[in-house]
Amino acid sequence: MIEIKTKEEIAKMRAAGKIVAEVLAAVGSMAKPGVSTLELDKEAERIIRARKAIPCFLGYNGFRGTICASINDAVVHGIPQKGKILKSGDIISIDTGATLDGFCADAAVTVGVGKVSPSAQRLMDLTKKSLELGLAHVRPGAHLGDVSNAVETYAMLNNLGIVREYCGHGIGRHLHEEPCIPNYGVRGSGPLLKPGYALAIEPMLNAGKDDVKTLSDGWTVVTRDGSLSAHFEHTVAVTENGCEILTIL
Secondary structure, eight states: OOOOOOHHHHHHHHHHHHHHHHHHHHHHHHOOTTOBHHHHHHHHHHHHHHTTOEESSTTGGGOOOSEEEEETTEEEOOOOOTTOBOOTTOEEEEEEEEEETTEEEEEEEEEEOSSOOHHHHHHHHHHHHHHHHHHTTOSTTOBHHHHHHHHHHHHHHTTOEEOOSOOEEEOSSSSSEEEEEOSOOOTTOSOBOOTTOEEEEOOEEESSOSOEEEOTTSSOEEETTOOOEEEOBEEEEEOSSSEEEOSOO
16 A cells, blocks of 8 residues: 655655755765775764764664665665775765654665766766656656656666666655565556655666676675666655655755
8 A cells, every 4th residue: 555645744755855865965975986885874874863864774674884885786785884995987876765753765876986987977877867767757647657667668778787676665654665666667557646655766777687686795786797787766756746856955
């Protein structure tokens, strides 16, 4: 059952979303050669707690970070570590969430470290564009499959791998709520979107094939063929006329 949020609840999510956006902007700008992913994580936690919010990810099912810090072939769920040092040419996906007044927001970006290759930049640009195309279908009366299909169509047009094991999700009082939002689907399928729905839409696309695997740490998901992966995400609310992105400054 998809929960419909009131305007007051959406307002709380909007406030949480601004904190998430602030974190991603600050931490993204810190992602430079020589910086560890643990340093990024500590700054993310500092900002969230300074805003009287709670990190959604820290301790979630035992996860040991405020952010997921996923470098190069890591798709999602990279654990921040002192020994993970960024170098020029890396790309890093930073995913984080915050809870404020009982409501969550969740977003992700992928940024380049120093000078990145044209192929890495292309992957980041196309993955971000796929999110924008998906969001363009978020409006009352559209089907959830329209959103998923927009991401899939663009990814396939550009010969990118689509991560199929992980998906976007509903969000609100809990980080993960119904529905599951895959990055592939059939237009006209799935539930009809209604005002008050809050969704976290998050394309995860690979420069190579679709296939992924989880490393021995039990968390970090990487591409099976070693290709680069990028991840972009926004929390949005379905409005009477379309959608509002909640995770922006």
